[in-house]
Amino acid sequence: xxxxxxxxxxxxxxxxxxxxxxxxxxxxxxxxxxxxxxxxxxxxxxxxxxxxxxxxxxxxxxxxxxxxxxxxxxxxxxxxxxxxxxxxxxxxxxxxxxxxxxxxxxxxxxxxxxxxxxxxxxxxxxxxxxxxxxxxxxxxxxxxxxxxxxxxxxxxxxxxxxxxxxxxxxxxxxxxxxxxxxxxxxxxxxxxxxxxxxxxxxxxxxxxxxxxxxxxxxxxxxxxxxxxxxxxxxxxxxxxxxxxxxxxxxxxxxxxxxxxxxxxxxxxxxxxxxxxxxxxxxxxxxxxxxxxxxxxxxxxxxxxxxxxxxxxxxxxxxxxxxxxxxxxxxxxxxxxxxxxxxxxxxxxxxxxxxxxxxxxxxxxxxxxxxxxxxxxxxxxxxxxxxxxxxxxxxxxxxxxxxxx
Ligand SMILES: C[S@@+](CC[C@H](N)C(=O)[O-])C[C@H]1O[C@@H](n2cnc3c(N)ncnc32)[C@H](O)[C@@H]1O
Numbered sequence: 001x002x003x004x005x006x007x008x009x010x011x012x013x014x015x016x017x018x019x020x021x022x023x024x025x026x027x028x029x030x031x032x033x034x035x036x037x038x039x040x041x042x043x044x045x046x047x048x049x050x051x052x053x054x055x056x057x058x059x060x061x062x063x064x065x066x067x068x069x070x071x072x073x074x075x076x077x078x079x080x081x082x083x084x085x086x087x088x089x090x091x092x093x094x095x096x097x098x099x100x101x102x103x104x105x106x107x108x109x110x111x112x113x114x115x116x117x118x119x120x121x122x123x124x125x126x127x128x129x130x131x132x133x134x135x136x137x138x139x140x141x142x143x144x145x146x147x148x149x150x151x152x153x154x155x156x157x158x159x160x161x162x163x164x165x166x167x168x169x170x171x172x173x174x175x176x177x178x179x180x181x182x183x184x185x186x187x188x189x190x191x192x193x194x195x196x197x198x199x200x201x202x203x204x205x206x207x208x209x210x211x212x213x214x215x216x217x218x219x220x221x222x223x224x225x226x227x228x229x230x231x232x233x234x235x236x237x238x239x240x241x242x243x244x245x246x247x248x249x250x251x252x253x254x255x256x257x258x259x260x261x262x263x264x265x266x267x268x269x270x271x272x273x274x275x276x277x278x279x280x281x282x283x284x285x286x287x288x289x290x291x292x293x294x295x296x297x298x299x300x301x302x303x304x305x306x307x308x309x310x311x312x313x314x315x316x317x318x319x320x321x322x323x324x325x326x327x328x329x330x331x332x333x334x335x336x337x338x339x340x341x342x343x344x345x346x347x348x349x350x351x352x353x354x355x356x357x358x359x360x361x362x363x364x365x366x367x368x369x370x371x372x373x374x375x376x377x378x379x380x381x382x383x384x385x386x387x388x389x390x391x392x393x394x395x396x397x398x399x400x401x402x403x404x
Pocket of ligand 1: 079082083084104106107108109110125126127128129162164177178179180194195
């Protein structure tokens with residue numbers, strides 16, 4: 001939950017006195033162990049502002065890995081959790097370059113900071129006045145940072161308090177990132193989002209609309225007429241973004257975008273070729289990035305990288321080489337799934353640390369590891385999957401991802 005910031009806190013924290021107090025507070029360790037003593041010290045120096053100061057410094061320390069320039073930002077605990085990581089926001093902003101954009105659920109400005117660098121005009125709105133005040137502070141910090149080698153000068157952003165379901169701009173691209181908590185719990189129900197997805201679709205019917213959603217959304221039930229883009233960042237699937245038909249590439253309904261720090265984005269769509277051969281397993285097993293799997297583009301990925309499937313219904317791929325940027329598993333042997341002989345085989349090979357990957361077979365890897373009880377020194381990976389009707393076990397050695 002975290003500290004409940006008020007607008008007066010935001011005004012103080014953004015003032016010269018607040019900035020000086022934040023700088024002094026940032027000198028303290030503020031670890032779980034030192035927190036009580038540190039809080040006492042800040043309270044003696046800054047009285048009632050102590051909780052807001054300490055919370056802000058702790059949130060900034062957490063935020064710097066997610067948000068560019070967050071060392072100067074004002075945030076709340078929830079707003080930080082909900083904010084789009086800068087790398088993902090930058091990718092979306094690049095797709096909207098040159099457009100006039102209205103972010104109707106702007107919160108503390110995670111998306112706005114990126115849009116301000118690519119779009120010709122940017123408006124942000126939200127129902128929460130505290131988050132809007134924080135967004136104003138954060139965007140001023142972004143503008144003060146100015147351009148850098150990789151990013152252009154940010155333009156001005158207009159901020160207004162408004163309900164997303166009452167359109168207040170015309171001819172702008174609408175960007176929405178509805179909250180995913182309903183009654184304190186995360187939801188995958190589009191109608192339980194805040195604001196609800198069906199209501200956003202009605203409010204902006206016929207407009208260019210971009211909606212960031214959870215990657216677990218049931219795409220089939222959504223009946224979305226444009227493109228659904230699943231994005232991962234450094235191996236973790238972060239979001240599914242809905243692009244209305246006017247913003248989608250012709251013939252594209254699904255896209256997987258793989259973002260890795262320090263590498264250019266890699267993207268794959270359902271308009272890409274998906275012809276792959278049917279063959280016996282090659283020398284390697286390849287587990288494609290989660291964005292590719294979630295977007296249903298495993299065949300397209302295989303076709304691009306000269307791979308084929310172990311089984312047409314399973315997302316594991318196989319081939320003669322591992323594509324750059326992901327881990328591969330070199331196949332040493334293949335067995336039927338029978339626990340006793342498998343245990344004896346692992347013992348014979350002096351198996352120690354054992355990674356177990358399972359897809360398409362109903363078993364618990366932790367329970368199986370306990371049963372196999374590897375006690376040796378050599379690390380192995382077991383890839384257990386279904387081929388046709390039977391479970392197959394591949395004994396492998398894993399390699400780290402090669403640079404992309
Ligand atoms: C998931 S957050 C957006 C995070 C933002 N994209 C970022 O990167 O920082 C959702 C925001 O929607 C706002 N919100 C919820 N219902 C709204 C509504 N009906 N109109 C406008 N904003 C709303 C909440 O106050 C919250 O700030």
